[in-house]
Amino acid sequence: KNEVEQSPQNLTAQEGEFITINCSYSVGISALHWLQQHPGGGIVSLFMLSSGKKKHGRLIATINIQEKHSSLHITASHPRDSAVYICAVSEGGADGLTFGKGTHLIIQP
Amino acid sequence: NAGVMQNPRHLVRRRGQEARLRCSPMKGHSHVYWYRQLPEEGLKFMVYLQKENIIDESGMPKERFSAEFPKEGPSILRIQQVVRGDSAAYFCASSPRSGRDEKLFFGSGTQLSVL
Numbered sequence: 459k460n461e462v463e464q465s466p467q468n469l470t471a472q473e474g475e476f477i478t479i480n481c482s483y484s485v486g487i488s489a490l491h492w493l494q495q496h497p498g499g500g501i502v503s504l505f506m507l508s509s510g511k512k513k514h515g516r517l518i519a520t521i522n523i524q525e526k527h528s529s530l531h532i533t534a535s536h537p538r539d540s541a542v543y544i545c546a547v548s549e550g551g552a553d554g555l556t557f558g559k560g561t562h563l564i565i566q567p
Numbered sequence: 568n569a570g571v572m573q574n575p576r577h578l579v580r581r582r583g584q585e586a587r588l589r590c591s592p593m594k595g596h597s598h599v600y601w602y603r604q605l606p607e608e609g610l611k612f613m614v615y616l617q618k619e620n621i622i623d624e625s626g627m628p629k630e631r632f633s634a635e636f637p638k639e640g641p642s643i644l645r646i647q648q649v650v651r652g653d654s655a656a657y658f659c660a661s662s663p664r665s666g667r668d669e670k671l672f673f674g675s676g677t678q679l680s681v682l
Contacts, residue, residue: 503670555600557611
């Protein structure tokens with residue numbers, strides 16, 4: 459069973475700072491997802507990646523398959539980026555995702 | 568182009584009652600996943616369904632819980648004889664194809680509270 463660990467658990471930063479959230483997993487995967495959950499509870503899929511790097515606006519996600527590690531970066535952070543960021547992996551032979559516990563991010567103005 | 572619709576948003580039940588949670592996937596999506604988020608815990612996979620078929624229910628408790636995705640209509644997650652420990656947020660996600668390597672689209676969730 460895959461163990462998905464995220465760090466940090468909680469992160470408070472000032473507006474404009476560069477943010478990095480890390481995710482590591484224990485068993486080989488077929489894809490890794492980054493999700494965003496807002497205080498209202500809704501979940502949005504930000505990225506799905508299996509290699510390399512993806513960029514969308516101020517968000518960048520990278521994955522290193524050999525090291526079983528992924529990072530989510532937010533450039534020029536803004537208070538509206540405040541949310542819980544969740545890493546999840548999908549594994550060969552299983553159809554459901556395995557989730558990390560999330561990183562609570564607060565961006566202060 | 569509506570997203571994944573879940574209802575109700577909030578559901579309050581007394582112990583022993585039944586809870587029915589509904590999920591309408593995005594148009595054109597035939598794969599539905601249910602996840603549960605317990606307080607202070609991460610999301611956990613419960614069940615994966617395709618139209619009229621349960622593909623993987625390995626995350627769903629064997630008793631009291633059932634799920635269906637009929638040919639017509641929404642997917643239903645049913646919890647019989649609810650207990651306080653069932654209180655959680657239940658999320659549904661859908662994808663157009665088998666979701667292992669597909670981006671998932673999530674609903675807003677149903678918050679179940681058992682009194």
